[in-house]
Amino acid sequence: MTVRSVVCGVGHYLPERVVPNAEFEAIVETSDEWIRSRTGIETRHFAAEGQTTSDLAIRAAQAALDAGGFTPADIDAVVVATSTPDLTFPSTATMVQAGLGMAQGFAFDLQAVCAGFVYALTTADALIVAGRARRVLVIGAETFSRLLDWNDRATCVLFGDGAGALVLEAQEGTGTTADRGILSADLHSDGRFRDILYADGGPSTGETGHVRMHGREVFRHAVEKLAQTAHTALEQAGLGPQDIDWIVPHQANLRIIAATAQRMQVPMERVILTVAEHGNTSAASIPLALSIGVARGQIRPGDLVVTEAIGGGLAWGSVVLRW
Ligand code: UT7
Numbered sequence: 001m002t003v004r005s006v007v008c009g010v011g012h013y014l015p016e017r018v019v020p021n022a023e024f025e026a027i028v029e030t031s032d033e034w035i036r037s038r039t040g041i042e043t044r045h046f047a048a049e050g051q052t053t054s055d056l057a058i059r060a061a062q063a064a065l066d067a068g069g070f071t072p073a074d075i076d077a078v079v080v081a082t083s084t085p086d087l088t089f090p091s092t093a094t095m096v097q098a099g100l101g102m103a104q105g106f107a108f109d110l111q112a113v114c115a116g117f118v119y120a121l122t123t124a125d126a127l128i129v130a131g132r133a134r135r136v137l138v139i140g141a142e143t144f145s146r147l148l149d150w151n152d153r154a155t156c157v158l159f160g161d162g163a164g165a166l167v168l169e170a171q172e173g174t175g176t177t178a179d180r181g182i183l184s185a186d187l188h189s190d191g192r193f194r195d196i197l198y199a200d201g202g203p204s205t206g207e208t209g210h211v212r213m214h215g216r217e218v219f220r221h222a223v224e225k226l227a228q229t230a231h232t233a234l235e236q237a238g239l240g241p242q243d244i245d246w247i248v249p250h251q252a253n254l255r256i257i258a259a260t261a262q263r264m265q266v267p268m269e270r271v272i273l274t275v276a277e278h279g280n281t282s283a284a285s286i287p288l289a290l291s292i293g294v295a296r297g298q299i300r301p302g303d304l305v306v307t308e309a310i311g312g313g314l315a316w317g318s319v320v321l322r323w
Contacts, residue, residue: 011164
């Protein structure tokens with residue numbers, strides 16, 4: 001018998017406030033035209049004052065539970081991928097656990113920045129396959145607006161806040177690629193590149209810090225590494241580009257998404273795009289795109305979905321799953 005981690009519910013939450021590119025024209029020397037043409041971003045959502053990452057995560061988690069017909073009592077573990085926790089500790093995941101009214105199971109955060117959700121999916125799958133948990137709530141949630149330097153036009157226009165969640169459940173599979181659930185994963189990191197994308201704060205500095213990025217360098221790595229990791233994950237599953245129904249990429253930059261799809265030989269019609277409306281929501285971007293892809297009627301049961309992401313670390317990876 002092959003145990004598969006199958007998606008049995010997906011949901012998301014976006015804070016109410018929508019911020020169009022034009023708002024940045026009053027803050028830094030930029031233009032709607034520059035932001036659109038260089039990134040594909042048109043608007044993003046920002047959390048309200050006092051609204052925390054766990055607040056967004058709880059709303060997304062509740063939506064995923066509802067979609068799957070589950071209650072919090074059905075869940076064995078909560079994994080939150082985030083780089084913007086409410087506090088240094090305890091984990092945002094324990095805040096979500098309490099917020100959902102769960103007293104059972106275990107909860108922890110996972111930090112791999114923009115690659116956080118592919119790392120979290122892979123970790124949750126490992127817990128399920130090892131028999132440590134039967135149902136895992138996997139969440140990507142961020143309030144990146146709290147890490148932005150409003151004087152740095154090269155970064156402040158790029159990011160947004162939001163959360164997405166899914167319920168992974170252990171189900172019996174046949175061991176073939178026809179199975180629903182996670183079929184393969186490929187993860188990497190390379191700390192030699194830690195200086196090209198980082199936040200210049202944390203417990204060692206006494207401040208939260210701001211995002212610092214050498215955009216052009218990150219762009220170069222992204223285009224090279226994303227197609228490669230997706231190819232490796234597909235190959236591991238015994239599949240090829242022709243089998244892909246949807247690429248669900250990390251939504252950082254439309255040009256990176258398009259270049260990656262081209263390298264993967266997949267037309268843009270088979271790519272889920274949310275970057276225009278959300279900007280880069282770091283670990284939340286893939287679960288947000290999955291949830292919206294389902295809501296739009298694009299992703300359907302049985303579809304082969306390839307997720308891929310890269311971010312600070314550098315950390316990157318890809319997960320192949322059948323919806
Ligand atoms: O999620 C984690 C992964 N992160 C990413 O994947 C981000 C990867 N990088 C990128 O998406 C792109 O590099 C950016 C969107 C950040 C920048 O686009 P670019 O085409 O690489 O532009 P650039 O950094 O080479 O800058 C081009 C010019 C520069 O001016 P000069 O030096 O040519 O005079 C910048 O100062 O654009 C300028 N610039 C801006 N101009 C107007 C940078 N930011 C802005 C801005 N508005 N907001």
